Amino acid sequence: MTNPLLDFTGLPRFDTVQPEHVAPAIRQLIAENRSLIETLTRSETPATWTDFMAPMTDAGERLSRAWGIVGHLHSVNDVPAWREAYNGMLPEISGFYADLGQNLALFAKLKALAASPEYDALAPVRRRIVDNDLRDFRLSGAELDEAQKPRFKEIQEELSALSVKFSENLLDATNAHAEWVDDAAGLAGLPEDVKEAARAAAEKEGKPGWKFSLQAPAYIPVMQYAEDRNLRARIYRAYTTRAAEFGPAEWNNTPLIEQILALRAEESRLLGYANFAEVSLVPKMAESPAQVAAFLRDLAQKARPFAERDMAELRQFAREQLGLDTLESWDLAWASEKLKQARYAFSDEEVKQYFPEPKVLAGLFRVIESLFGVTLAPDTAPVWHPDVRFFRILRDGQLVGQCYLDLYARETKRGGAWMDGAIDRRRLAAGIQTPVTYLNCNFPAPVNGKAATFSHDDVITLFHECGHGLHHLLTQVEELPVSGINGVEWDAVELPSQFMENFCWEWDVLQGMTAHAASGEPLPRALYDKMIAAKNFQSGMQMLRQIEFSLFDLLLHSEFTPGGDASFMDLLAQVRREVAVVVPPEWNRFPQSFSHIFAGGYGAGYFSYKWAEVLSADAFEAFEEAAKTTGSVLDAATGRHFWQEILAVGGSRPALESFKAFRGREPRPDALLRHNGMTP
Structure with a gap:
């Protein structure tokens, strides 16, 4: 057992696993799975739980556990060697799962089990597993014409690669930027522990002053507490334009978003759905994009009066107490904190x-x-x-x-x-x-x-x-x-x-x-x-913000046409006109960092x-x-x-x-x- 990724006897061996273990382990496990599938799909293998479903689960678990370790290390230790090892195997693992989902022989065996007397005798939990697998086979293109399957597989592989690249671009763009403060006077308002961390970050680079990154532990306190409006404006602009056209082209997520949306739309059409939102909802509780849109808009209607009151109070406070006639996006968190302190x-x-x-x-x-x-x-x-x-x-x-x-x-x-x-x-x-x-x-x-x-x-x-x-x-x-x-x-x-x-x-x-x-x-x-009294401080604004993100995501995948006359930024502006009470600057590039829907499972x-x-x-x-x-x-x-x-x-x-x-x-x-x- 020289390769720790092939050891399933206990906990992951994070003390010994290295990037060079990835390719041989994953390739071996893929080969083992392909060999097993060949055996299970033979006519002599009975379509039963014991002979068919159980072996598939065992082999699939070994591969998913090993690849899970690799994916985890790519997320928590994204150094060049692990990034290269992960990305090097991503096409092969994506291709294997795409093939698996389109394997008609497996699908036929599963349908045979579902139609057999044994299915009715299975425990409810096992019947649910069979039903879920049948659904997932259909969503994976198992019922497509043979001529369509290669393209469907290509789409799956491309989407996997684009998702990873989106996340990596965002991380690289976040790490590449820093705001430096040379004069202690520029730190006014910031908490002591935040200043200490910024000083330690500067010392780590052998430089004087204070270094503020775009990572949350630095960015959020600056936006919330820094008295220096120019510092807030600079770091806000850097944060909200990450991974967009304003930085290095190799980190620009804009073309990736367009490619992801186009591929998801093509995938949906191949599967016989009108849009990707319909595909996404098949395994969910919600029944249709229209039902979700109605749910979100109903919540928005209920929240809007509270959000408008929140915003009116903040603008009045900023004008009368902070001397800000115009409340910019980089002032919102700071002014809100001032108002909360004054009120509570x-x-x-x-x-x-x-x-x-x-x-x-x-x-x-x-x-x-x-x-x-x-x-x-x-x-x-x-x-x-x-x-x-x-x-x-x-x-x-x-x-x-x-x-x-x-x-x-x-x-x-x-x-x-x-x-x-x-x-x-x-x-x-x-x-x-x-x-x-x-x-x-x-x-x-x-x-x-x-x-x-x-x-x-x-x-x-x-x-x-x-x-x-x-x-x-x-x-x-x-x-x-x-x-x-x-x-x-x-x-x-x-x-x-x-x-x-x-x-x-x-x-x-x-x-x-x-x-x-x-x-x-x-x-x-x-x-x-006081905390309880302030618990719902600006809750209307916060709820509308979440509804804005949710409605944008839904419409992006149900009503938006990739490559059409309108851009996804145009759609976001339309959503904001409908539900938002806070509209950021035109150059804000929120979608380019919306990793939940472009690099996670929330599309x-x-x-x-x-x-x-x-x-x-x-x-x-x-x-x-x-x-x-x-x-x-x-x-x-x-x-x-x-x-x-x-x-x-x-x-x-x-x-x-x-x-x-x-x-x-x-x-x-x-x-x-x-x-x-x-x-x-």
């Missing part, structure tokens, strides 16, 4: 001092342990960076799963926050294979030996990603294709993550997970009350955040109802019910059935509107 007498920076990392993690673990009857403990495993930590989850002394935690921003790590599965739960001959997950964030790292402190928004992000992790780790399903988040409709997959965010606003939770970085005192009740699916937020707010309302009796939202009985009906079942049944099993009824938007302060 506290700042995000003040709150941040109460959230040192050790207390935050302890508080997060307490919530999980209280709700779901598990315990979390430090564990050991090979990791890809010294900052990464590893934990195990136990129930009644038995291992449930394990989790890698990679919290800090790095230049070699893609932006944002995300969860990925490393190993899926399933039953093997030797017993249960326990799940393992990666949780990745981009928070500020510790500076000068002091514990990192997180903003309340950072804490919410951590709880969000942990919700995804719990969905993966606490599943009780023993069939890999629908265990954990596998097989869950994309517009329901955010339910557990957004559900977990709610606990970040509960006094019962916060008082136990805070300690001032200097004094060690817990969060004062008076400051908490024609960004609406899923709002769709699932209706579900998550309604689900959390059950805990609010329990608290009226028990005195705490950390109610173990309700938590166990949520675990049993939502987390434990994974993708083994439709998400709507799981929701109704938990709430006893259809979802309602009332709780979402109430949580956002949008009720009369």
Whole structure:
């Protein structure tokens, strides 16, 4: 076993895996899969679960686990060698999966199983797997004419490569730019830890002054706190024009967007759909692009009066208190922070001092342990960076799963926050294979030996990603294709993550997970009350912003014509005229960094955040109802019910059935509107 990517006996071997292991391991696994497929599609192989489905699952898992490690390292350690190794194999892996999805012999065998007496005798979870596979074969072009299949495969391979290139361009463009401040006076307003980090960044390059990158831990505080309007304007322009025509041509994502949209439209036509949005919705809860558009526009109508009030108040405050007759885009976060401080007498920076990392993690673990009857403990495993930590989850002394935690921003790590599965739960001959997950964030790292402190928004992000992790780790399903988040409709997959965010606003939770970085005192009740009063500060503007992104994505993939007279920037301007109360400068190039839809899985699916937020707010309302009796939202009985009906079942049944099993009824938007302060 000289190649660590071929070792499936335990955890990934991050201590020994190297870029040179990628090509031989992936090629061997692809060859093994192709050989198995040849055997399984022979007429003498029975179309049964044991003879056909089980071997396919086993072989597919080996390949997906190995490639998953490679993809993970490409995301968290994007150095040239790993980028080259990943991109070198991407065409081959994409080609294999494209061939797999179009293999008529496999499709015929699957249809034979679905039509056999055995299908009716299968457990419901296995019937769902067969049904999902039939659907996915059709979406992968299995029913296309033979003359069309080569082109369909080319499209899949091209889209994979373009998606990766989009992400790499964004990372490279982000890392290439820095704003330098030479005079301490230019740092006015910035928090001390932000200044320390900027000074350390400059020292690392052997230069005087302060260096601010475009990564979130530097960019966001500058926009929110810097008194120097010119600094804010410069860094805003650099950030919002990343990977566009204003920089090096090799990092320009504009032509990539046009190619991606054209290829998705062509793929949809080949499959017999009017547009890519229709294709995207086939495996989702939502039924049609029209239904989603109506959902988004209805929410926008409800949010608009609140958003217009938010914006009017901000403009009046900026004019009367800050001397800004014109509020530019680079003033919004700064002026909003000033208004929030004036109105509620506290700042995000003040709150941040109460959230040192050790207390935050302890508080997060307490919530999980209280709700779901598990315990979390430090564990050991090979990791890809010294900052990464590893934990195990136990129930009644038995291992449930394990989790890698990679919290800090790095230049070699893609932006944002995300969860990925490393190993899926399933039953093997030797017993249960326990799940393992990666949780990745981009928070500020510790500076000068002091514990990192997180903003309340950072804490919410951590709880969000942990919700995804719990969905993966606490599943009780023993069939890999629908265990954990596998097989869950994309517009329901955010339910557990957004559900977990709610606990970040509960006094019962916060008082136990805070300690001032200097004094060690817990969060004062008076400051908490101010946070709650400010919870829905500008919530109307925030909701319209998310609806703007969602509607743009939906229309881009349903009504927009790639290569037509109008550009995608024209469409974005049209969407903003319809729903936005904040319109950025004409040169803002937001789409060129919209990696969710061009380099992630959210193409024609960004609406899923709002769709699932209706579900998550309604689900959390059950805990609010329990608290009226028990005195705490950390109610173990309700938590166990949520675990049993939502987390434990994974993708083994439709998400709507799981929701109704938990709430006893259809979802309602009332709780979402109430949580956002949008009720009369």
